[in-house]
Amino acid sequence: MTIAVSEILLINMEKPGVAFPFIKALVNVNDHFHKLYPDSEFPFHIALMTKNQAQEQHIRNHLNKLGLSQVSIHQDDYSSKPEPKVLYLSEDPGKAEEAIKTALFSDESEIVYKKKGLEAYLKNEDDSEDIPLGEGPLRCFLEALVNMEKKFHAKGLYKNCPVQTFLVTSRDPVISGTRVLKTLKSWGLELTQAFFLSGRPKGPPLSMIQPHIFFDDQKPHIDGALKLGIISAHVPYGIGYETYKDDCEK
Incomplete structure (x- = not known):
């Protein structure tokens, strides 16, 4: 990588x-x-x-x-x-x-939410629970990290493993979160921990994790993390980024 x-x-x-x-x-x-x-x-x-x-x-x-x-x-x-x-x-x-050549998850669900609202989004996630989400631009990087984690675990490094991976998402833990977990399982990826926030701010879990870097495709989440002193990278991808660009041009 x-x-x-x-x-x-x-x-x-x-x-x-x-x-x-x-x-x-x-x-x-x-x-x-x-x-x-x-x-x-x-x-x-x-x-x-x-x-x-x-x-x-x-x-x-x-x-x-x-x-x-x-x-x-x-x-x-x-x-x-x-x-x-x-x-x-x-x-x-x-x-x-x-x-960005290939777009962790695609923005297919975000598109439904932006265009049709929360009710349609939740129905889509419930109906598509067993259908893996499409790949996002960070999947290859996540795979590399998870593979490293496994190799360190193979040498007995668990608690003090130098590589740890966390998912911090606005999705809820039941409907839309289930689809995420099933997608990760279909990819063969097991993360250190996942936080499903149901729309709550990402600041508290990020403050607890203190990651070396935080990636997000939503600019407000990036700005919030930066205020906490967390190194953050905005992923310019998908409908969220297009909406952000449109807002900046107005």
Whole structure:
């Protein structure tokens, strides 16, 4: 799995950028994994994307000082050549949008809710309970994390596992939540914990989890997490993002 991150998010004015704690955590996972599986490659390839390739050695020196010698340096072109196993982190929403090739869950249910209302949405989820949701843009990344979790568990690391995955969703735990759990099971993915909030704020569980990074396709959830000091990434995907763009243009 490749994690591509823009230069300004990782090194901002020669200081650690906002994505530094997340990238550093991935480096630590790589190191921990390599100690347990010395004959295996690092599970995460981390690529810094820069438009300033002429300063590559200068950038390399700063990466080394920050303990990020694993990070490779590339010309900023992932956004134009999206791959299914690349997570692209950028401060530019346009580039992030271009980099999404396949859309954790699709927005098919959100479309029903936005266009037909809550009652139609709940009926659709009840009728479709045994039909897995379509894939979203984060499924490959989640699969990589869950696979890492399993490998650490195989070595007896459960409580102190360096990889943990949490789902924090506005869905309710009965109707729409059941479909989510069945979808994850059909994908063979078992998460550390799931929170079904029935429309309640995501702040309390996020404050408890203190994740290295939080992904959401709804801008208000991102803004709420940022107010709590949680590193957050807006996923520019689906009808929620289109609605957000339309609102910004008004």
